[in-house]
Amino acid sequence: MTEDAPTANWGFPTPVRFGAGRVNEIASALAEIGAQAPLIVTDTGLAGHDMVTSLAAALSGAGLAHALFCDVKPNPTDANVKAGVAAFREGRHDCVIAIGGGSALDAGKAVAFMAGQDAPIWTFEDIGDNWRKARRDAIAPVIAIPTTAGTGSEFGRASVITRLDTHRKVIVFHPDMLPRLVIMDPALTVGLPAGLTAATGMDALSHALEAFSAPGYHPMADGLAVQALAMISTALPAAYRDGTDMAARADMLAASGMACIALQKGLGGVHALSHPLGAVYDAHHGLLNAVLLPHVLRHNWPAIAGRMAGLAPRIGLGDEPQAVLDWVVALRRSLDIPDTLGAIGVTVEDPASIADMAVEDPSATGNPVPFDRAAALSILSAAR
DSSP: OOTTSOOEEEESSSEEEESTTGGGGHHHHHHHHTOOSEEEEOOTTTTTSHHHHHHHHHHHHTTOOOEEEOOOOSSOBHHHHHHHHHHHHHTTOSEEEEEESHHHHHHHHHHHHHTTOOSOGGGGBSSTTGGGGSOGGGOOOEEEEESSSSSOGGGOSEEEEEETTTTEEEEEEOGGGSOSEEEEOGGGGTTOOHHHHHHHHHHHHHHHHHHHHSOSOOHHHHHHHHHHHHHHHHHHHHHHHOTTOHHHHHHHHHHHHHHHHHGGGOOOHHHHHHHHHHHHHOOOHHHHHHHHHHHHHHHHHHHHHHHHHHHHHHTTSOSOTHHHHHHHHHHHHHTTOOSSSGGGTOOOSOHHHHHHHHHHSGGGGGOSSOOOHHHHHHHHHHHO
16 A cells, blocks of 8 residues: 555445455455355456456355356356356355456346346347346345456446347346445556556547536436546646556546446437447457547537536536547557557448447436437547
8 A cells, every 4th residue: 555545435326445455355345245156257368367367265264165167258248147047046146346447347238137137138128127027035135346447337227238140249138136245455456568558448438528527407316427537638648658547547447437426417419339349350449439420519519518518627628528539539549549440350341230229228318419320430430
């Protein structure tokens, strides 16, 4: 623990233990939620990492039975969830410890949710009151431990899962998918490579900026979005330059969580497009958002210029609304993120199909201007 990395206990929107080294409190965290036999869910890349092996050792040292499930793709699929549920049931586990980036957290929440359900996972797609079809008393609790500062999935009540038969990302929702407890340990993000620091950080930025741009009245979400953007503006470049900067890592972890809470106000065209692109091309979600964000902002500009005029001075950019767009572009460039989808290997060979999926994505409804097929195709053309 260093003096410039804060430590705190929060209860917003769920109990949070924040601070460097607090992952070592895993045994008491399990006792707090009344669990004794956790299934650790992570991805294959982290399965052998010190942070996961140390977590398992801490559980063993506390005499807690546990197992590891790591068959999770960067864009988690229904097959990953099904396999995780089988492991959960076979091991007679009573909770999930989800540790990793957004993919591991989404998969872990989905496994805990589906462990007690009999209907297919798509029964609970975030449409209308589908969530009411779930057996609420059969949802296993989750402890979420993020190792990236991007999705903020530790504060989400949903998981984004790729449906393999349709190549579509589906949002599965239930209020009780919100983790029972979160451990936010900025020390776990110190080893994140610069490229992933940039991509995940831009994911958090896109959450906050899309939420702030979304129409509707939600001053609490707007406040969180503005504070997240202000913190990201200084912390992301610092963390990118020096991955050991604990203060910057802590600020990014907090900002990504706030941005996720803010997105309950709505998202928009960035996510409406990045979801199908990620499902079809298996591309990194944060990197897709980073490339798409300026293009969507330009498309939406007639509707959001007034809001950007109010945002610019609140995040230290002066009085001109254009400064926000210029800042996003300059920040992206400083993080060595390219301007186009082609530059990250996403060729968009069938833009019409992507556009059709984008307009059906739930995020499209939050765009500040109507997001129809023509809008999707126009943005894709600019971003290719």
